[in-house]
Amino acid sequence: MENIIEVKSLAKVFGNQAALEDVNFNVKKGEIIGFLGPSGSGKTTTIKILTGQLLQTSGDASVFGVKSSALNKGSYRQRIGVLSDNSGLYQRLSIEDNLKLYCDLYHVPRKRMDEVLDLVNLGNEKKKIVSKLSKGMTQRVLLARTLLHEPDLLFLDEPTSALDPANSQQIHEGLRRLNEKGTTIFLTTHDMSEAEALCNRVAFLHKGKIQLLDEPKALRRQFADGTVNVELKNGKVVSLPAGTEGADELYQYMSKNEVVSIHSNEPTLGDIFVQVTGKELLV
Amino acid sequence: MTLSWKRINAILQKDWKDLWKNYFVSSIILLPIVMAVFYGRIMDPTIDLHYMIINLALASVTAFIQCAVIAEEKEKHTLRGLMLSPASVFEILIGKSLVTIILSVITIIVCAYLTGYNPTNIIMVVIALIISMVFYLGIGTILGLISRTIIEASFIIMPVIFLFGFGSVLMGLVEKYPSLSFVEYLPNIQLIEFAYKVEAGAGFGDLWSYLAVITAWAVVGIILSGIVYKKRQLDD
Structure with missing residues (x-):
């Protein structure tokens, strides 16, 4: 491709x-x-x-x-469409007036406005003045504007x-x-x-x-350490390492019928980020 | 280069609606009109007085409104949206100038009516005013683009309003301070001298030099505003 x-x-x-x-x-x-x-x-x-x-x-x-x-x-x-933290809307105008401008700038039929407003769940709000919108609604209008010209x-x-x-x-x-x-x-x-x-x-x-x-x-997959968490009938959760040591321990629990559940310890993207950069992924 | 009227008109329509809800900016048109009412009633206006009001209208309405609407677009991050759209620099700047032009023309006509200004050669005067307006649009655009906020814009436009709106006052100082002789070549002073010549019955042969000086200012204004706009397209 x-x-x-x-x-x-x-x-x-x-x-x-x-x-x-x-x-x-x-x-x-x-x-x-x-x-x-x-x-x-x-x-x-x-x-x-x-x-x-x-x-x-x-x-x-x-x-x-x-x-x-x-x-x-x-x-x-x-x-292209661009939505960034420095995108802005005309605060004194309605959602509809803001989108009309962009329909004309991109030579898009104005009926497209309704489609994108429905997409961001603002279909019934188009007459609202932008300055009266919450931050989340403003963000959705910006996204609608970005999607107008497909x-x-x-x-x-x-x-x-x-x-x-x-x-x-x-x-x-x-x-x-x-x-x-x-x-x-x-x-x-x-x-x-x-x-x-x-x-x-x-x-x-x-x-x-x-x-x-x-x-x-x-x-x-690359960052998985192979450990598993085993929940036991006595309420404890034990983490078992990869390899024969962990396998043996798991075998012991299973043979005694003590196991309630087994979960693989897959790292999240956040865990991987910390592992790679040594930093938390903060805003 | 092709221009899309649809895009230009879209920006005009948006600015027109937006400006009338922006009392801080739109109320500036009252300044020259109030002065025209005041001076039109208390004395028989001379060319100097007519053009003090006309130059004030150009500086305060044309330059200030242009500067303020562009500065606000920057402050509210809406100019970036226009710059990232398919609209060209010309479509955006023409679209953004049209509301200013309409308001300036209305203000100048109202002021001229109130002060009873009836030029001998209206065609020549209109040509000179159109060229002057282009210069003031240019300077308003430049100042709007370099301002970070609308409040900052309303401060940095003040010297422009003083120099070009009341610049004729400086003419009285030229004899005493020869270093100020450059003032004679300011577009507002050239416009006043142009108007005197028109009233004296001068033809194009006597008037072209004034038009050339004002045109030079306008061309510099347009070129600089284009350069500043291009620079502002980049975040460097």
Whole structure:
């Protein structure tokens, strides 16, 4: 499958501070890739370079075969959607007026407004003035605006950070449907469950470098330590190591019919992140 | 280069609705109108007075509103949304200038009516005013783009309002301080001298040099606003 994004040896330096260092990755058409990392790890800088808002210090980045230095062209903008923490809405106008503007900017029929508002569960709220909306509703309007023109490639920078779990889940379902229709999604998040739920591949970004990049399942397999937790009839839970020692102990419990349940100790993406970077994945 | 009227009109419609709900910015049009009412009633206005009010309208309405609406777009992060859309720099800047132009034209017409200004050669005066307006749009755009907030914009526009709105006052100081002689070439002063010549019955042959100076200011304003806009497209 063709690569939509190709990044080679990308680096960005602000003053003396390296925001990105030797970053390499490709994104295939139809993929959902997640960039995971704490604040300041380089996630937003990567998105800004890939959307033509920032020029790299060195290295190459191209999207749809267009070099990053030429990403400010209208034909490229028509194919992408960007939702970031510095996206804004016109506070004195209604949701409808905000979306009408973007329908016309992208030459999209205005009936599309209703489709995207339904997608973010705001179908009955379009007359509301934006300044009266909660943070979560504002975030959903921004997402609706980003989806208006059905972009081929969607950049989402912490898309559900302001949303409650129910709304986050609804947005995830919407994004999955969009992805099934062929939209490639580049997502940054510090929410491991969001990454697990949505992403085909995840990259761990720390101090401007990609520490790991693979499918979540493959990462869990790679970092699994083989231990199991055994719940016993006396209420205790014991953790058994991999290898003959653990197997023997398990055999003892089983032969005495003391076992209630056995669970594998699969690491979460959060555990792996800590293991690789030595840091918690904090906001 | 092709321009999409649909995009330009969308920005115009949005700005029109938004501006009338923004009393802080839209109320500025009252400043030249109140002055026109005041001076129109108490004295028989001279060209200097007509153009003090017209220049004030250009500086306070054209430059200030343009500056304020762009600064607010920056402050509220909505300008980034426009920049990331397929709309070109020209479509965005033309769209964002149209509301300012409409309000400026209305304000100048109302002020001219209130002070009883009836130029001898209206076509030449309109040409000079259109070129002047382009300059003030340019300077408003530049200041709006370099401001971080609407409050900051309303501060940094003050010297512009003073220099170009009341700049004719500086002319009185030129004889005493020759270093201020550059003031003669300011677009507002050129506009006043242009208007005097028009009233004296001058033709295009006598007027072109004034138009050329004002046009030079306008061209510099447009080029600089384009450069600053391009720079602001990047977060570097």
